[in-house]
Amino acid sequence: MMRSYGQYCALAKALDVIGDRWTLLIVRELLIRGACRYTDLRNGLPGIATNLLAERLRELEEAGIIAREEAPPPVASTLFRLTPRGAALEGVMEQIARWGAPLLAAAPKSDAYCAHWIAMPARHLRDHAPDQPPVRIELRAGDEPVTVEIANGSVRTRCGASENPDAVMTGMPRLMSAVLRGEIDLAKARAGGLRFEGDVQALCRLQPRAVGASTDTNDQRRRSP
Amino acid sequence: MMRSYGQYCALAKALDVIGDRWTLLIVRELLIRGACRYTDLRNGLPGIATNLLAERLRELEEAGIIAREEAPPPVASTLFRLTPRGAALEGVMEQIARWGAPLLAAAPKSDAYCAHWIAMPARHLRDHAPDQPPVRIELRAGDEPVTVEIANGSVRTRCGASENPDAVMTGMPRLMSAVLRGEIDLAKARAGGLRFEGDVQALCRLQPRAVGASTDTNDQRRRSP
DNA sequence: CAGCATCCGCTTTGATACTG
DNA sequence: CAGTATCAAAGCGGATGCTG
Numbered sequence: 322m323m324r325s326y327g328q329y330c331a332l333a334k335a336l337d338v339i340g341d342r343w344t345l346l347i348v349r350e351l352l353i354r355g356a357c358r359y360t361d362l363r364n365g366l367p368g369i370a371t372n373l374l375a376e377r378l379r380e381l382e383e384a385g386i387i388a389r390e391e392a393p394p395p396v397a398s399t400l401f402r403l404t405p406r407g408a409a410l411e412g413v414m415e416q417i418a419r420w421g422a423p424l425l426a427a428a429p430k431s432d433a434y435c436a437h438w439i440a441m442p443a444r445h446l447r448d449h450a451p452d453q454p455p456v457r458i459e460l461r462a463g464d465e466p467v468t469v470e471i472a473n474g475s476v477r478t479r480c481g482a483s484e485n486p487d488a489v490m491t492g493m494p495r496l497m498s499a500v501l502r503g504e505i506d507l508a509k510a511r512a513g514g515l516r517f518e519g520d521v522q523a524l525c526r527l528q529p530r531a532v533g534a535s536t537d538t539n540d541q542r543r544r545s546p
Numbered sequence: 547m548m549r550s551y552g553q554y555c556a557l558a559k560a561l562d563v564i565g566d567r568w569t570l571l572i573v574r575e576l577l578i579r580g581a582c583r584y585t586d587l588r589n590g591l592p593g594i595a596t597n598l599l600a601e602r603l604r605e606l607e608e609a610g611i612i613a614r615e616e617a618p619p620p621v622a623s624t625l626f627r628l629t630p631r632g633a634a635l636e637g638v639m640e641q642i643a644r645w646g647a648p649l650l651a652a653a654p655k656s657d658a659y660c661a662h663w664i665a666m667p668a669r670h671l672r673d674h675a676p677d678q679p680p681v682r683i684e685l686r687a688g689d690e691p692v693t694v695e696i697a698n699g700s701v702r703t704r705c706g707a708s709e710n711p712d713a714v715m716t717g718m719p720r721l722m723s724a725v726l727r728g729e730i731d732l733a734k735a736r737a738g739g740l741r742f743e744g745d746v747q748a749l750c751r752l753q754p755r756a757v758g759a760s761t762d763t764n765d766q767r768r769r770s771p
Numbered sequence: 772c773a774g775c776a777t778c779c780g781c782t783t784t785g786a787t788a789c790t791g
Numbered sequence: 792c793a794g795t796a797t798c799a800a801a802g803c804g805g806a807t808g809c810t811g
Contacts, residue, residue: 323567324782324803327593329657329719331666332574332639335646342548342565342784349557359793368552370785375794398792413641414557420638421560432554441556494554549784549801567803584774595804600775623773 338384339410343369343377345417348403348410351387353440354480356402367433381407415444422502425495434494436463440478442501448474449528456523459486462494471526488519503529563609564635568594568602570642573628573635576612578665579705581627592658606632640669647727650720659719661688665703667726673699674753681748684711687719696751713744728754 323341326333339345343366350357350365357365363374378401381387386407392400403410418441439460451474458469459482468483469476490497492515500510507517507524517524548566551558564570568591575582575590582590588599603626606612611632617625628635643666664685676699683694684707693708694701715722717740725735732742732749742749 326571327654327657328571328663329650329653329659329723330574330663331643331646331650333571333646334649334653335642336570338646338649339642340565340567340570345561345565346551346553346558349555363793368785370787371794372786372796373784409645413638413645416638416641417560417564418556420634421556421558421563424559424563425554425556428554428559429552432552434554438553438555498554585772588774593804595806596774597776597805598803 338386339413341377341380343373344381345410345414347374347377347381348386348407349414349438349441351401351403351407352411352414353437353478356390356392356400358398358400362401365435365437367435386410414441418442419445425498425502426504428495434463436460436465436467436494437480439467439494439498439501440480442498443469443476443478445530446476446501446527447530448472448476448526450526453526456487456520456526457483457485458488458490458519458523459483460497461489461491462497469527471523476527486519488517488521488523490524491516491518500524501527563611564638566602566605568598569606570635570639572599572602572606573611573632574639574663574666576626576628576632577636577639578662578703581615581617581625583623583625587626590660590662592660611635639666643667644670650723650727651729653720659688661685661690661692661719662705664692664719664723664726665705667723668694668701668703670755671701671726671752672755673697673701673751675751678751681712681745681751682708683713683715683744683748684708685722686714686716687722694752696748701752711744713742713746713748715749716741716743725749726752 323337325337328334339348346366347362350362354361354365359374359378362378363369363371366374378387378389382389385404387401388404390400390402392398422442439462448471455470455472458471460467460469465480466482467478467480468486469478490500492510496510496513496515499505500507500515507515507521511517548562550562553559564573571591572587575587579586579590584599584603588594588596591599603612603614607614610629612626613629615625615627617623647667664687673696680695680697683696685692685694690705691707692703692705693711694703715725717735721735721738721740724730725732725740732740732746736742
C-alpha cells in the first residue's frame with residue numbers, strides 16, 4: 322500500500338487510500354461496468370501490469386472499497402464489485418473527470434481507447450425534455466457498442482447494443498466524445514466523419530449539467546443540431 | 547512528471563496531471579492559505595522532501611495550475627499561487643476530503659498536524675442563521691490560531707487570530723475537528739478536554755452542508771450545544 | 772534565510788514470462 | 792481465467808550542500 326502521508330487531514334487520509342497509481346482507474350471500470358472479472362478489468366485498463374492489478378485489488382479489498390465474490394455457474398468466475406463505500410467515490414470521480422475534460426482536446430492520437438469510457442462524459446448530461454417519451458441512442462465508437470438511455474429527465478448509459486434504438490451514432494471516439502460534451506455541434510462532427518442516423522431530436526435532448534447541481538439551474542443553452 | 551496513462555479518458559487525463567504524490571496536498575495549501583512562499587509550503591507539508599517540492603512546483607507551473615510571482619518589498623520573495631485553472635480544483639478537493647473524513651476517526655496519534663488544516667472541514671459547513679449578525683470564532687488547535695467567520699449564510703476561514711472574537715475554542719486538533727464535523731457534540735468534547743469560551747450560539751449556527759448542494763436542502767439537523 | 776540541486780539507498784512501477 | 796515470479800527502470804525519502 323501507498324506510504325501514508327501521516328497527516329491528520331481528511332484529504333491526506335483519502336489519498337492514503339485512493340492516491341496510488343491506477344487505483345481510481347480501477348474504480349472507474351467498476352463504476353461504469355458494474356461487477357467485473359479480472360480479465361475484464363485488465364482489458365479496460367490498457368497499460369496496467371498484471372501484478373499491479375492483482376496488488377491493487379487486494380489493497381482495495383482491504384480498504385473496504387471493493388468486494389470479491391464467487392459467481393455461481395454458468396459464470397463460474399471471481400467477480401469484483403464496488404462496496405457502498407467504494408460507490409461513494411462517484412462524486413470524486415465526477416469532479417476529477419469534469420476537471421480533466423478540457424485536457425482531452427490536446428490528447429495525442431496514440432492514446433488507447435475503450436468504447437465504454439464514453440459513459441464518463443455521459444454522466445454529466447441531463448435530459449432537458451423529461452416530459453417526452455424515453456429514447457435510446459446507440460453509440461458505436463469501438464469494439465463494443467454502448468447505449469445511452471434518455472428518460473424522465475435522467476441520462477443513463479450501459480454497455481451493449483440496443484434493440485431498435487431511436488438513433489445510432491458511429492465514428493471516431495474523440496469526435497463522439499466532443500459531441501457528447503457539447504464541444505462541437507453535430508454539423509461539424511458530420512463534416513469530420515461522424516455518422517448519425519435516426520432521430521436528431523434524441524441528441525438535442527442532451528444538455529450539460531451544471532457543476533454540483535442536483536436541482537434546476539439557469540443554464541438553458543441548447544445544442545444546435 | 548508522472549508517466550501518462552495514455553488513455554483517452556477525462557479521468558485518466560486529469561490524473562496524468564494531479565495524480566502524482568504530494569501534488570494535491572500542495573494545492574490544498576494554496577487553496578487554504580492563498581499565495582505562499584516556498585518555506586510556507588514546506589512547513590504545511592510535513593514529510594515532503596525539499597527536492598520533490600521544487601519538482602512538483604515546476605510541474606504544476608508547466609501544467610498551468612500555479613503561477614509564481616516575485617513579490618515586491620517588503621516581502622521580497624517568490625510567491626506561489628493558484629491560477630484560475632488551479633482554483634477550479636476546489637470541487638475535486640472538497641469531494642475527496644468529504645470522502646476521506648470518516649478515515650480521521652482511525653488516525654494514529656503520531657499523525658502530523660497543522661492548525662490551518664482545520665479550514666478543510668470548515669468548508670463543508672454553512673450558516674443556518676443568515677439573518678443573524680455576523681460572528682467570529684477563534685480556533686486554537688496548534689501553533690497559529692485560525693478564525694472562522696460566520697456571516698450572511700456563508701462560512702469562511704482565514705489564518706490568524708481575531709480581534710474581539712465572539713467565541714474561542716482551544717484544544718486538541720482531533721477533538722476540535724470532530725466538533726466541527728458534527729461527529730460529537732460540545733458537551734462530549736468538553737468532557738474530552740476541549741475548552742470553549744464565549745457565545746455557544748455562534749457554534750450552533752454551523753451546520754453540515756449536504757453533498758454537492760449549492761442551494762437549500764432539507765437537512766434541518768441541529769447540533770446540541 | 773529562501774530556494775533550490777545533488778547524491779544515495781530504498782520502494783514502487785512496468786514489462787514480460789510463467790503457472791494452477 | 793486469474794493470477795505469481797522475476798528483474799530492470801523509475802520514483803521517492805532523507806541528508807546534505809550550494810547560491811543569492
